[in-house]
Amino acid sequence: MKKLLLFITVTAFIVGCNNEKHDHPTTTDTAPTTAADTLLQEVIQGHDEAMAAQMTKMKKAKEQVAHMIDSLGKLSNTAASAMKTQFDAALVKLNDADAAMNKWMEEFNYDSAKNNVEQRMKYLTEEKLKVGNVKSLIFESLGKVDSLVSTIKK
Numbered sequence: 001m002k003k004l005l006l007f008i009t010v011t012a013f014i015v016g017c018n019n020e021k022h023d024h025p026t027t028t029d030t031a032p033t034t035a036a037d038t039l040l041q042e043v044i045q046g047h048d049e050a051m052a053a054q055m056t057k058m059k060k061a062k063e064q065v066a067h068m069i070d071s072l073g074k075l076s077n078t079a080a081s082a083m084k085t086q087f088d089a090a091l092v093k094l095n096d097a098d099a100a101m102n103k104w105m106e107e108f109n110y111d112s113a114k115n116n117v118e119q120r121m122k123y124l125t126e127e128k129l130k131v132g133n134v135k136s137l138i139f140e141s142l143g144k145v146d147s148l149v150s151t152i153k154k
Helices: 002-018 035-073 078-107 117-153
Strands: none
Touching: 035 078, 035 117, 078 117
């Protein structure tokens, strides 16, 4: 049942992010004409880069980490216990990064202060920082998993 719910959720996100009838430009649309347009394009680009990693690599990393946790949990030595603790922490980071992206997407208001350039610039500057932080969380959590997996393979 959980897998079915996960599949439906992932499918909904993919369809939502790839819907060609969206109201906002993507990074491949026409060139920006104002500073606010440029800033918006940078925010959207940050989202697109993070979302691409989230939708593909994060799912695979979570499955890999869950498998490692399960395997290490079956061993009873101290080294396995220490590695399991590290993988548990890595899974928490993956879930936190995933939740941060979802929260950012829910809270982002594409049309915020559209008629007030000064407020819009302030809002988009803040959102660029937020999406940059989310992107960093995603890539840091993926890097941590890669590091742990390579340690196991040695």
